[in-house]
Structure formats: structure tokens, C-alpha cells
Amino acid sequence: MTDSTQRPDPGRAEPTRRRVTATAVRLALGAHRRALAATLLLAAVEATGPIAAAWLTKQLVDRLTGAGSGTGAAGSVAGSVTAPAAALAVIGVVLALVPYVDGLCQGVLSRAVALTAQDRLFAAVNAHPGLGLYEDPARLDRLRLAQQSGQDTPVQLVQCALIVLRSGWTLAGFAVVLAAVSPVLAGLVLLGAVPKLLAELRLAHSTARAFRGITAGERRESFFSTLLGGETAAKEIRLFGIGDLLRQRMLAERRAVNRIRHRLDVQRLSANALPTLLASGIAGGGLLWAAGRVSAGALTVGDLSVFLAAVASVQGGLGSAVTAVANGNQHLLVFAEYVTVVEDGARSAPGRRTAGPLRDRLVLEDVWFRYAPDLPWVLRGVSLTVRAGESVGLVGVNGAGKSTLVKLLCRFYEPDRGRILWDGTDLREFTPESLRDRLSVVFQDFVSYEMTAAENIALGDPARPAKAPDGTPGTRVVEAAREAGVHPVLAALPAGYDTMLTRGFFGEHDRDSGVVLSGGQWQRVALARALLRTDRDLFVLDEPTSGLDPQAQAEVADVIRGMGRGRTRLLVSHRLSEVRAADRIVLLDGGAVTEDGPHEELMGLPDSRYAALFRRQAAGFLDDQEPEPEVAR
Numbered sequence: 001m002t003d004s005t006q007r008p009d010p011g012r013a014e015p016t017r018r019r020v021t022a023t024a025v026r027l028a029l030g031a032h033r034r035a036l037a038a039t040l041l042l043a044a045v046e047a048t049g050p051i052a053a054a055w056l057t058k059q060l061v062d063r064l065t066g067a068g069s070g071t072g073a074a075g076s077v078a079g080s081v082t083a084p085a086a087a088l089a090v091i092g093v094v095l096a097l098v099p100y101v102d103g104l105c106q107g108v109l110s111r112a113v114a115l116t117a118q119d120r121l122f123a124a125v126n127a128h129p130g131l132g133l134y135e136d137p138a139r140l141d142r143l144r145l146a147q148q149s150g151q152d153t154p155v156q157l158v159q160c161a162l163i164v165l166r167s168g169w170t171l172a173g174f175a176v177v178l179a180a181v182s183p184v185l186a187g188l189v190l191l192g193a194v195p196k197l198l199a200e201l202r203l204a205h206s207t208a209r210a211f212r213g214i215t216a217g218e219r220r221e222s223f224f225s226t227l228l229g230g231e232t233a234a235k236e237i238r239l240f241g242i243g244d245l246l247r248q249r250m251l252a253e254r255r256a257v258n259r260i261r262h263r264l265d266v267q268r269l270s271a272n273a274l275p276t277l278l279a280s281g282i283a284g285g286g287l288l289w290a291a292g293r294v295s296a297g298a299l300t301v302g303d304l305s306v307f308l309a310a311v312a313s314v315q316g317g318l319g320s321a322v323t324a325v326a327n328g329n330q331h332l333l334v335f336a337e338y339v340t341v342v343e344d345g346a347r348s349a350p351g352r353r354t355a356g357p358l359r360d361r362l363v364l365e366d367v368w369f370r371y372a373p374d375l376p377w378v379l380r381g382v383s384l385t386v387r388a389g390e391s392v393g394l395v396g397v398n399g400a401g402k403s404t405l406v407k408l409l410c411r412f413y414e415p416d417r418g419r420i421l422w423d424g425t426d427l428r429e430f431t432p433e434s435l436r437d438r439l440s441v442v443f444q445d446f447v448s449y450e451m452t453a454a455e456n457i458a459l460g461d462p463a464r465p466a467k468a469p470d471g472t473p474g475t476r477v478v479e480a481a482r483e484a485g486v487h488p489v490l491a492a493l494p495a496g497y498d499t500m501l502t503r504g505f506f507g508e509h510d511r512d513s514g515v516v517l518s519g520g521q522w523q524r525v526a527l528a529r530a531l532l533r534t535d536r537d538l539f540v541l542d543e544p545t546s547g548l549d550p551q552a553q554a555e556v557a558d559v560i561r562g563m564g565r566g567r568t569r570l571l572v573s574h575r576l577s578e579v580r581a582a583d584r585i586v587l588l589d590g591g592a593v594t595e596d597g598p599h600e601e602l603m604g605l606p607d608s609r610y611a612a613l614f615r616r617q618a619a620g621f622l623d624d625q626e627p628e629p630e631v632a633r
Ligand SMILES: Nc1ncnc2c1ncn2[C@@H]1O[C@H](COP(=O)(O)OP(=O)(O)OP(=O)(O)O)[C@@H](O)[C@H]1O
Pocket: 135, 371, 375, 378, 396, 397, 398, 399, 400, 401, 402, 403, 404, 405, 444
């Protein structure tokens, strides 16, 4: 298969650490500069606060104990401690408030970053012109990881960077103080953090690898939970009694994910146990040593208080910095998935020319196609010419490749061999957007959007307004609905065209419950959506009447015949009566065109498979005793 996007090259280099970091920083900067600046400022305040507090505490203790001055008169002591005590109080208040203000700023920043990241990610996903992205489990896992990491990773990276900066600042301040008391101890405390740093860096890699397994499991779990929690499968789940089975499958996936997470927690514990013991031993030994020096009179009580604060802060700061570096590293590894998906989307710009109106013919030249190299060929040398303005009925048994051919015409995939020519130009040369702008297609598996009736139709041509200036549905929407024979149904809904066609969501403006249309009514809505594009060059209708009752089928068949009259039309149908009026019928069999001609001509051929199928279907309608034949199925 060739997806019309460039398929990811398995050997392609992962984005470099520097590029990933730059993308995260740009994302944070572009999302909310002021919140980012405020966060940086608050980090500086948080970093400086403890150093100032430790220094002021030493001043206070020394003045209270009379150390250094040798005086201890009550009046002068009270006077000399006022300033450091007041300053300490102010610092206390500031440090108590900072986390809340910081929380506010980080909230603003993370929401802005998440919004921007989501916007860029889905812009990139939309830029994929083909469907290959949705049929490749590895790419889907990557997309989910990108979704998760894009939301919070940039902010977490900023936070990690802030922690490193803050810790560095605190460390520098206290290291100076600690070195003044004992350079040896300062060196030991710093050295004690090295094993922890190495352990955390090793963990970051295995955590990032484990996230791939977690993502795949969570995606499968979410498939089952969506089935269980949604309406789509509710009927079959109850009828077949498969709720418990699906629940068990969901829980099995969750348990597998939990096991991976638990393994990670155990790894973290075992990797950190020894380095943490080492650091604590150094802190304890240092404390005993410093206490001994105070009793010997070599250090003041104030010195001891600074020393205690320094040891705690240096170890705490080093610990946070090491964890932040390791976490940052892990976030970068995961964020690389986001960068890959975004860049993958940005790169996929196949074809540069703009498709013009179809004036002469559409030609399929020996088209071969399969969905993947390990899957069988679906099309094995299809050659077909459709003249502009001609209507062609495409028939064939289930799995013959009719819908596949439609997807190739839309350039969701590209032929593995052969070409499709639009007035002599290979479809690959056109931008997918310009080509699709020339088409109006109703897919066999059309979408029922959980939106209002008017929106469901207007989506067919988003360039034109869905509503008139007075708020009523646009005339084109109503005309299309009328033509598709669904206007009376939509007009009679509780809020007319503004009624939500779902019972799963409320509308934008009111909380009236929506409605559920029947399958056939939905099919007409989908037709109306296509009818909004009557000015397009090629109409493709893939089984447009499959859900309709006989009366509706006849009516819709008339609509289809009139639809896009004078334009090129391709109608895929199992109901041969519907395609008989086409200028030509094309039978797809065994991956190739085996019959091609007007209905009468094919009916006159002695060995025509189409004729046999048509007669069999017609006989089924005429003979009440026979079940309706599975014509062309
Ligand atoms: N996305 C896909 N990935 C892999 N194989 C696919 C995919 N879509 C279709 N196929 C396979 O391609 C073959 C042709 O399918 P296609 O839907 O084109 O047939 P069809 O003629 O439209 O059938 P029907 O009459 O049942 O709609 C089938 O064997 C199907 O299993």
C-alpha cells in the first residue's frame, strides 16, 4: 500500500534531543509569554527565599546568644533582633504566598500550552491526506503518546528547567556557606548526589520505553471502555450478553498496564535506595560532626543553624535537580513522539498542482493496489476510462474492490502500480485538497455527526454559511434536504434544522434533548450533504440507498439520477436496477474489469456475469416464493 501521505520511513532518524527541546521551548514561549515570565520570576523568589531566611536566622540566633559581639544587654539585643526578625517574617509571608501565585501562573501556562499543542498536533493530523495513519498500530500508538505528551510535556519541561535553575541557585548560595564551614563536607554532600543522578538517568530511558507498552495497552483498554460506555455497541452488548466479556477484556488490558507501571515503581525504588541511604549517611555524619564542633566552641549556634539549613537544602536541592534532569530527559524522550507526529504531518505535501475541472476523461491505467505488502492484491490491473459527463455504474461481489477504487479516486491511497489520470494528469501531481474539491462523494460508511441537522448537511460545503443572516438554515441547506427527500422530517423536528441529531449531547444553546434518526433518514442526510456540492466535477455514490425502504429507494434513485446531471458520475451499488440507467456498467471481478458496456449490451452477451446477476435479482423480485437473491453479494 502507498498511503497518499509519505509513509514513515522506518529507518528515519528520530528527532534529535536538541530539536525536541527547541520545539518544547518554542511551544511554551508561543503559548503564553507573560505567564512564563511570571513563573520564572517566582522561581527566582522561591530560590532566594531559603538562603535569605537561613542567613537572617543565623543573624537572629547569633544576636540572641550574643555570639560575635560579646554583649547581651536586654535593650540592645531587642533592638538588634528587630530588623532580622521583621525581615524573616516578611520572607515567611512571601514564601507562603508564592506557591499559590505560582500555581495560578502555571495553571495559565499549562492550559495555554496544552491548547496550542493540541491545535498543532491535530493540524498536523489533518495534514495527513491519506488513511494510512489510521491503519498502522505503531503510528496510532505514537499519535496517542503525542496527544498525551503534547498536553503537559512542554510545561513539565519548563518546570524541570525551573527546578534545575532554582536548585542551582539555592545550591550555589548554600554551597558557599557550607564550604566556609567545611570544604570537605561540602564536597562529600555534592558527591553523594552523583549515584542518584546516574540511577535516574538510566531510569528515564527504561520509563520512556515502557511508555510505548503502556500506550498500546491503554489504547486497547479505551477501545473496550468506549464500546461499553457508548451507544454504538449498546444494543449488541445487551442482545449477545457480551458486556461481561468486554469488561473482562478491558480489565485485562488495565491490569497489564498496571503491571508495567508497578514494575517501573519497583525499578525506581531499587535504583534509588542505595544513593538515598548514602546521602542520608553523609547528612547524619555531618550533623554529628558539626554538633561536636559547637560543643567544642569552634562553631557558633548560628553557624550550626546555617549548616543544618545548608545540608538540608543542598541535599534537597540536589535531589530535586537530579530528579528534574531525569524527568526532563524522560519527558524529552516521550515528547519526541509529539515532534515526530507534528513533523510527519508537516512533511506530507504530495503533489503541487491544482486540479482543474474535468473536461475530457478520467482514466485508470493498469491500476494495482493492496493495503499492505503482506496482504493480497485487491486491484490487479484495473483499466477503465470514464468520459467527462458520463455516468458509470460500478458493480461486483462483496470484497471485489469497489470501495477501494473509490478511495483511490479520492487519493486516500495511491496505486502500487499503474496510474489514475485526470484529463491526462496523474492524480499524484495534484494537491489532495484541490482534487477533493472537485469531488462530491457519499461513502458507504458515511458519518452521522452528533451535531444539529443543519450542521450535518452544511458540513458538505464548509466554505459557504450554513445559516442565513436571520439565523434560519441557509436556503442551500434546505434545498439539498428537500432534494434528498429529508426536508419534511427535519422541518418537523422539535427545533427544526437546529435539532441535535443525537441523544448523547445537548445543543449549543439549549438543553432540549436531541433526536435519533432512522438509518434511512441518516442516509438521506448524507445524500443532502453531497448534494450541497452539486457544482463539483465527479460524483461518487458508494451504496447510497442500502438503508432505504423500497419506496424511499425508488425516490432516492430518482434523486441520484438527477443529481449532478451532466457531470461525471460513478455509482457503486448492489441494486442492479439502480445502475441499469447508467451510460455504462462496469463489473469488477477478481480485481479487474471483466465487463464494461451499457446495460442492454451486457444483457445481450451470452456469458455475461452481470446479465446473470441482474436476471437473478429481477427473478427474486418477481417470484414471491424465492427469497430476495443476494445479487452481486
Ligand atoms: N483498510 C483496509 N485494510 C486492509 N484491507 C482492506 C481495507 N479495506 C478493505 N480491505 C480489503 O479489500 C478488499 C476489497 O474491499 P472493498 O471494501 O473495496 O470491497 P467492496 O467491493 O467495496 O465490497 P462491498 O461490496 O462489501 O462493499 C476486501 O477483501 C477487504 O477486506
